[in-house]
Amino acid sequence: MGREFVEIFDEWAHTYDESVGGQDPQYADVFAHYEAILEAVAARAVSPVVEFGTGTGNLLEKLQERELEAVGVEPNGAMKKAASEKYPEATIIDGDFIEYQLDTKPNTFVSSYAFHHLTDGEKAQAIKRYASELPAGGKVVFADTVFESEEAKQERIRYEESRGFKDLVEDLNREYYTTLPVMQDIFESVGFAVEFTQLNDYVWLMDATKK
Template identity: 30%
Template sequence: MLIHEMAAQLNVTPRTIRFYEEKGLIQPTKQPDNGYRYFTEADAWRLSTILTLRETGMPLAQIKHVLDEIDAGHPDEVLYYLELQRAVMFEEFVRTRQTLTLLDQMIGRYQPDASTWHELWQLAQTSRRNEEIRQKWQDRWQFDRIATRYDQMVREPKGDFDVHRDYEQGLDLAWKHCQAKPDETGLEIGIGTGNLAGRFLARGIRLHGIDQSKEMLKICRRKYPEIETRLGNFLAIPYPDRRFDFLVTSFAFHHLTPEQKRMALLEMTRVLKPSGRIVILDLMFPDEQARQATLHYWRKQGRPDVIKQIEDEYYADISQLRQWLSDSGYEMNHQPVNDLLHLVVAKKQNRTR
């Protein structure tokens, strides 16, 4: 086919096809005698792939990665890029909701005098700071790299400071105290390789899962293909409002800063039904005094390696967490698994006027 024939078949303009050629996404054959472009069925398939991905808003650089994976014989990797684009779109959705909230606040407080603008400016600055906090999260722990050995790591004893001590016991308690029912649907945030999710699945509970690590999700899908998993994180959960009866998370919440934890609780509340519950199994301290006492103990033991490990994470302050949850309308129960691992169960309270 010539370029105008290809354009007619795909319902685009020749200029569009030339644009993708200039960007290196397609390479049609050119006749040496007249310079005409000739397109094969393979070119038509490649162009239709590009056009399809562009309809999702996927940037050209990412589309090139998709085509490279297909050319390299890795079609399964295409799913990752589709999920990545969906995650990006949900982040935009969260950002749009934040902007709408800001506008509603401004409209509600606006008065036609000069003093109003200082208050509106403060609202705008708060919104901006929140977005900066959201964007600061990054995977400093490289979960894609450790995914294949994660299940072995969490079950190996690690000496006198083992953050995964009582790992299986903790997961069993999380399942038990969630009190999930067969007619309920839950979400696990930071599903990882599916070790907690498997306990729900074995008892016939419908569970979805999200994780920011594509390699962790690959392993989870191999172990539990029945579970719907998506690329996502605490700060932009890729599901609609009031979707789930319960939320669970294990060994993931401590990767958020205190400010990000508060944002995560708001996002978790968004996707939770009004009478839902949150179950958090994680590394925590009862309060700041307990954290400082633990650091003091390991300093006396001459263990800078342990100090560094604790300070590299963001173990939750249970007293602070209780206050956040109470302010958001939850009733919280707490059970220690050991001196570092704790279980928190928060149930949404229906408050009537």
């Protein structure tokens, strides 16, 4: 359920904001238009909102700026501490995409740069749970790295290898980056209508509405 990557984020908690700000050239393409990507997710959310993988709190900030009622869900202690220090008024609970306990019934689930920590089977399990908890018209709005096909993914890995971006290549091979057809099948199989919008060379916005 993505928890095998939790320890990695002990280090990322101290460097994540620098990376998303474009200071790490290996990840510049991954985080291109970062602020606009977060805005795109927040603009489609309807209160109450649950954010998975709160990290250092950047998307949570966008939700709060829109005066949306939002709860963050974060499994990594260092990340949760960083977000809480930046936004002490925010509610951030321990949990992950599948295992979480909420006090209120959400209208929207959101996330950015985190869903790839789940296998395709776990992604399906998570989306099935959201379908059971959302009302008709409820939304799942995720921004994450997704590829148009497995061939496109392998082509991108070869490209990054040619650039000498060893850390990025390691990430692409280690984590569970999936494809658009797989995500479409997952959403539609449990009653969502989903639209995909490409936001940079890596990231797609997945905007799903429960029928």
